[in-house]
Amino acid sequence: MPVKNNKKVIVVGGGLAGLSAAMKLAEQGCHVQIVSVTKVKRSHSVCAQGGINAAVNTMGEDDSPLIHAYDTIKGGDFLGDQPPILEMCLCGPSIIYLMDRLGCPFNRTPEGNLDFRRFGGTLYNRTAFCGASTGQQLLYALDEQVRRWEVKGKVEKFENHEFLRLVLDDQGITRGIVMMDLFNLKLEVLKADAVVIATGGLGLLFKKSTNSTFCTGAANGRLYKQGMIYANGEFIQIHPTAIPGKDKMRLMSESARGEGGRIWVYGDSSKSILAPDGKTIPCGVTGQPWYFLEEMYPAFGNLVPRDIGAREILRVCELGLGVEGRMEVFLDVSHLPKEKLHKLESILDIYAKFTGHDPAKVPMKIFPAVHYTMGGAWVDWPAADDPDRWSRFRHMTNLRGCFNVGESDFQYHGANRLGANSLLSCIFGGLVVGTEVPRYLQSLSSSYVDASAGIYEAALQQENVIKQDLMGRRGHENVHRLHDELAEWLVKNVTVKRNNQDLASTLNKIKEIKERYQNISLDDHSQFANQTYAFAHQFSSMLELALIITKGALLRNEFRGAHYKPEFPERDDTQWLKTTKAAYDPQQDEPVISYAPVDTRYLTPVLRDYTHAKKIKPTLENIPANIALPI
Amino acid sequence: MNAKKSYILKIFRGHPGKQYWEEFELPYDPTDNVISALMEIQKNPVNRQNLKVEPVTWEQGCLEEVCGSCSMLINGTPRQACTALIANLLKETGSDTVTLAPFSKFPLVRDLIVDRGRMFDNLKKVHAWIEVDGYFNRGPGPKMSQEVQDIRYSLSTCMTCGCCVEACPQVNDRSEFVGAQIISQVRLFNSHPTGKMQRSQRLHAMMDKGGISHCGNAQNCGKVCPKKIPLHDSIAAVGRDVGLQALRDIFSFPDRE
Numbered sequence: 001m002p003v004k005n006n007k008k009v010i011v012v013g014g015g016l017a018g019l020s021a022a023m024k025l026a027e028q029g030c031h032v033q034i035v036s037v038t039k040v041k042r043s044h045s046v047c048a049q050g051g052i053n054a055a056v057n058t059m060g061e062d063d064s065p066l067i068h069a070y071d072t073i074k075g076g077d078f079l080g081d082q083p084p085i086l087e088m089c090l091c092g093p094s095i096i097y098l099m100d101r102l103g104c105p106f107n108r109t110p111e112g113n114l115d116f117r118r119f120g121g122t123l124y125n126r127t128a129f130c131g132a133s134t135g136q137q138l139l140y141a142l143d144e145q146v147r148r149w150e151v152k153g154k155v156e157k158f159e160n161h162e163f164l165r166l167v168l169d170d171q172g173i174t175r176g177i178v179m180m181d182l183f184n185l186k187l188e189v190l191k192a193d194a195v196v197i198a199t200g201g202l203g204l205l206f207k208k209s210t211n212s213t214f215c216t217g218a219a220n221g222r223l224y225k226q227g228m229i230y231a232n233g234e235f236i237q238i239h240p241t242a243i244p245g246k247d248k249m250r251l252m253s254e255s256a257r258g259e260g261g262r263i264w265v266y267g268d269s270s271k272s273i274l275a276p277d278g279k280t281i282p283c284g285v286t287g288q289p290w291y292f293l294e295e296m297y298p299a300f301g302n303l304v305p306r307d308i309g310a311r312e313i314l315r316v317c318e319l320g321l322g323v324e325g326r327m328e329v330f331l332d333v334s335h336l337p338k339e340k341l342h343k344l345e346s347i348l349d350i351y352a353k354f355t356g357h358d359p360a361k362v363p364m365k366i367f368p369a370v371h372y373t374m375g376g377a378w379v380d381w382p383a384a385d386d387p388d389r390w391s392r393f394r395h396m397t398n399l400r401g402c403f404n405v406g407e408s409d410f411q412y413h414g415a416n417r418l419g420a421n422s423l424l425s426c427i428f429g430g431l432v433v434g435t436e437v438p439r440y441l442q443s444l445s446s447s448y449v450d451a452s453a454g455i456y457e458a459a460l461q462q463e464n465v466i467k468q469d470l471m472g473r474r475g476h477e478n479v480h481r482l483h484d485e486l487a488e489w490l491v492k493n494v495t496v497k498r499n500n501q502d503l504a505s506t507l508n509k510i511k512e513i514k515e516r517y518q519n520i521s522l523d524d525h526s527q528f529a530n531q532t533y534a535f536a537h538q539f540s541s542m543l544e545l546a547l548i549i550t551k552g553a554l555l556r557n558e559f560r561g562a563h564y565k566p567e568f569p570e571r572d573d574t575q576w577l578k579t580t581k582a583a584y585d586p587q588q589d590e591p592v593i594s595y596a597p598v599d600t601r602y603l604t605p606v607l608r609d610y611t612h613a614k615k616i617k618p619t620l621e622n623i624p625a626n627i628a629l630p631i
Numbered sequence: 632m633n634a635k636k637s638y639i640l641k642i643f644r645g646h647p648g649k650q651y652w653e654e655f656e657l658p659y660d661p662t663d664n665v666i667s668a669l670m671e672i673q674k675n676p677v678n679r680q681n682l683k684v685e686p687v688t689w690e691q692g693c694l695e696e697v698c699g700s701c702s703m704l705i706n707g708t709p710r711q712a713c714t715a716l717i718a719n720l721l722k723e724t725g726s727d728t729v730t731l732a733p734f735s736k737f738p739l740v741r742d743l744i745v746d747r748g749r750m751f752d753n754l755k756k757v758h759a760w761i762e763v764d765g766y767f768n769r770g771p772g773p774k775m776s777q778e779v780q781d782i783r784y785s786l787s788t789c790m791t792c793g794c795c796v797e798a799c800p801q802v803n804d805r806s807e808f809v810g811a812q813i814i815s816q817v818r819l820f821n822s823h824p825t826g827k828m829q830r831s832q833r834l835h836a837m838m839d840k841g842g843i844s845h846c847g848n849a850q851n852c853g854k855v856c857p858k859k860i861p862l863h864d865s866i867a868a869v870g871r872d873v874g875l876q877a878l879r880d881i882f883s884f885p886d887r888e
Contacts (some may be wrong), residue, residue: 144760529740
């Protein structure tokens with residue numbers, strides 16, 4: 001019997017992915033409840049600076065979505081499933097136009113059309129941008145549309161509320177969530193037949209990252225403990241250029257290089273380095289600026305993909321060539337004309353505010369930092385021409401009715417994300433969910449209205465037990481200091497360069513911290529806006545995610561994208577062209593890891609070369625004729 | 632400046648109705664900002680009397696002045712805590728103390744956290760969005776000159792942080808003035824070719840109680856805006872538009888000015 005038309009959907013997270021999903025779902029007639037730990041307008045998407053990719057091809061370059069897909073697949077070192085990547089790139093131009101219509105203030109050409117800049121990992125100008133705070137502007141445009149639906153009564157917001165648990169019925173079907181009001185700490189149930197998780201990345205595990213402090217990954221960690229599969233955890237993007245700071249690493253956008261910024265150190269001809277073409281070359285001329293990326297990667301120069309940029313900067317610094325011997329290199333925009341500096345104003349301002357130096361006059365000092373979580377919730381993607389396309393649901397996790405989208409899912413970016421692809425993947429994923437969820441709701445033969453009250457009571461009870469336990473702990477450990485310790489180990493051993501010995505000891509360290517976490521004591525026992533309690537609750541999930549990342553890295557004996565292991569210096573497609581899937585088993589102290597094949601149906605993996613690539617017309621095979629885009 | 636060993640963070644904290652000053656002595660590090668100082672207190676919440684106390688609570692997010700979370704009064708000035716460097720603050724006052732307090736013109740939640748929901752509600756009242764037909768592909772939006780984009784982008788960087796509202800003398804217990812933030816948003820949406828179609832709705836909201844006529848032209852708003860948004864220009868522009876709208880309400884037809 002078909003259910004009453006109960007189109008209630010919960011969206012957890014209010015960044016680009018969550019808001020684009022909410023907006024589309026509201027348009028499709030759903031009633032949407034958004035749950036967010038902050039005012040959605042403050043979500044981490046605001047930190048995205050450089051732009052959003054789409055092969056609109058208005059610059060006379062003969063660009064196309066297929067070349068964009070090729071660049072994305074290759075940029076991700078062939079670990080990304082290809083059908084979702086292809087559809088994302090095909091949808092890119094429509095998404096840019098949609099955001100343009102929503103009033104997002106994109107930069108313009110003299111004729112008043114959209115302007116595009118160049119970004120890493122491509123030779124084409126296909127990045128639309130709003131100054132140097134594109135993510136902020138895209139988020140605001142969506143925030144405005146969602147507010148419009150709020151006024152119409154189709155969207156409700158629960159801001160300053162945190163997702164704690166998914167409520168599943170006896171058949172394992174999603175029926176709602178348990179959330180906590182971060183002001184009065186009250187636990188509450190929300191009921192719905194579909195839940196969309198869009199909670200972003202987990203940079204805060206590493207503490208000093210370019211991420212906002214909201215990015216704990218806790219929602220995914222909690223879902224993982226409830227049985228959700230987490231994929232490709234070991235792939236963490238390190239951004240080559242960030243401003244080192246005590247509380248965080250502040251992003252210095254790739255657009256600084258897209259507009260012509262150059263990375264250099266003072267050369268030292270007495271030292272030498274192995275270039276990617278196999279030749280050993282001297283480290284520039286002593287006392288002269290050495291533009292090492294331009295010399296080693298003549299085709300892409302300063303705009304090599306981020307994993308390569310970060311590794312080369314580290315390599316050069318390890319040779320002692322960093323600024324005054326420190327782990328820092330120069331990023332120079334001081335030679336750029338005024339118009340170009342104007343386009344970068346917001347990020348150059350931030351640099352000046354934090355360092356007291358004007359980047360228009362002196363080169364900036366930067367270093368790589370943890371930036372993006374390529375891995376995330378495993379989600380389904382039936383391709384357009386799969387026979388079971390319409391009986392499966394895109395972006396649904398293995399938990400029925402629980403979708404996952406944006407940086408918190410594992411899709412689109414493989415082993416390394418290209419710059420300006422994240423904003424695209426977040427909005428695209430959100431729009432996909434906006435059309436898949438209504439279809440899922442229609443397929444249901446029962447609704448949360450019929451679910452027994454017992455499942456909600458039991459879920460609340462479980463959360464109450466956790467709350468009492470945490471509040472009652474009276475040990476000697478401070479959870480913030482444990483966080484510092486975890487972060488220090490992760491940054492040292494699980495970022496740019498990894499080796500099995502250190503990964504194994506990090507795994508043990510995380511287990512040790514997990515034990516000591518049992519002995520924390522909260523310095524705050526208040527029942528109101530207790531941030532120590534909220535963080536202690538999150539930290540438990542962060543430890544689970546740390547285990548997934550570290551164990552995945554330990555097992556993967558190859559070099560692919562952001563996962564670089566000098567002991568295994570080659571990509572190994574025979575053994576490792578596969579997706580890592582981590583599952584939780586309460587009986588074991590480590591995640592259970594299995595592997596699934598990567599969907600490479602359009603493009604057979606080739607060598608990932610950035611030294612002499614030219615603009616080529618790639619051939620993608622087997623492209624289905626019946627692709628239906630979400631907009 | 633001579634090498635400092637420590638400095639004092641003096642914080643106005645507590646729950647509604649029970650606020651008090653508390654001092655913390657922290658080791659000086661030239662790279663500290665207000666956020667990293669507050670993080671130190673989380674790790675070791677001991678005040679100057681050497682008593683273990685509850686760690687201070689505050690709002691934070693991006694820590695690069697683009698999300699608007701960490702607004703507070705720092706040495707009495709409304710600003711973002713992430714870009715407030717301790718070394719500069721000490722140098723400015725020549726003292727060894729930095730004071731932190733929550734905003735005073737919004738309801739207190741706890742310690743340095745206030746409820747700024749009012750500003751978001753105001754966005755609803757002024758129709759702060761573009762009324763598009765739907766979220767399907769209908770081709771690009773209207774063409775726009777780079778000059779117009781420049782202004783719209785600047786207006787659109789407003790983080791709803793509330794510094795301008797906090798600094799405004801006209802926002803007080805006896806007035807319902809909405810403040811510069813929302814006036815500037817009216818200008819933003821009325822500057823868009825599609826947004827312009829709902830211009831009169833927004834301007835009428837500005838004629839309501841608490842609207843633009845309450846501005847006393849003290850110009851504090853522009854001085855404290857962390858994004859350097861031309862708020863005074865916005866107030867002048869919207870003030871002029873409201874005047875014209877009043878005339879249009881009497882004399883015009885929808886198809887002509």
